[in-house]
Amino acid sequence: MRNVGVSPIPKLKRKGEKPIFIPAFENVDRMIEEAPVREKIAFILASVIGLRISEILALDYSDIQGEYLNISKHVTRNGVIEGLKADVQRLLPMPKGLLSLLDKTSLGYMNH
Numbered sequence: 001m002r003n004v005g006v007s008p009i010p011k012l013k014r015k016g017e018k019p020i021f022i023p024a025f026e027n028v029d030r031m032i033e034e035a036p037v038r039e040k041i042a043f044i045l046a047s048v049i050g051l052r053i054s055e056i057l058a059l060d061y062s063d064i065q066g067e068y069l070n071i072s073k074h075v076t077r078n079g080v081i082e083g084l085k086a087d088v089q090r091l092l093p094m095p096k097g098l099l100s101l102l103d104k105t106s107l108g109y110m111n112h
Contacts, residue, residue: 041101048095061106067094 023031032043045051045059054074063070071090073082 037101041098044095044098044101048098049092051092061102064094064102064107065091068092069094 028047032040032047035043042053042056045056046053049069051071052074054076055071057075058073058080059069059071063072068091071092073080075081
């Protein structure tokens with residue numbers, strides 16, 4: 001048998017990269033207002049305090065410490081794990097308007 005020097009299967013043509021689209025502030029505010037609650041929470045956490053999607057998905061109500069969010073875990077293919085990509089735990093201020101979107105019965109400090 002001899003090796004074939006050229007593949008009979010044509011290569012896929014690469015599509016040109018699309019430019020990054022950054023929406024105007026007014027459009028971002030409108031997107032947040034019109035989004036369902038779950039997406040609204042994720043959008044606020046990502047856009048206001050800059051959390052990664054893996055950090056947002058790992059958050060739960062036990063991470064709320066008064067006026068702050070304790071960011072100490074993230075989601076991987078193996079589930080939620082302790083530790084972060086940069087290996088630095090962060091305590092970030094709670095974004096304005098986020099508390100009103102959360103389930104009040106799940107907030108630990110409000111049940112007392």
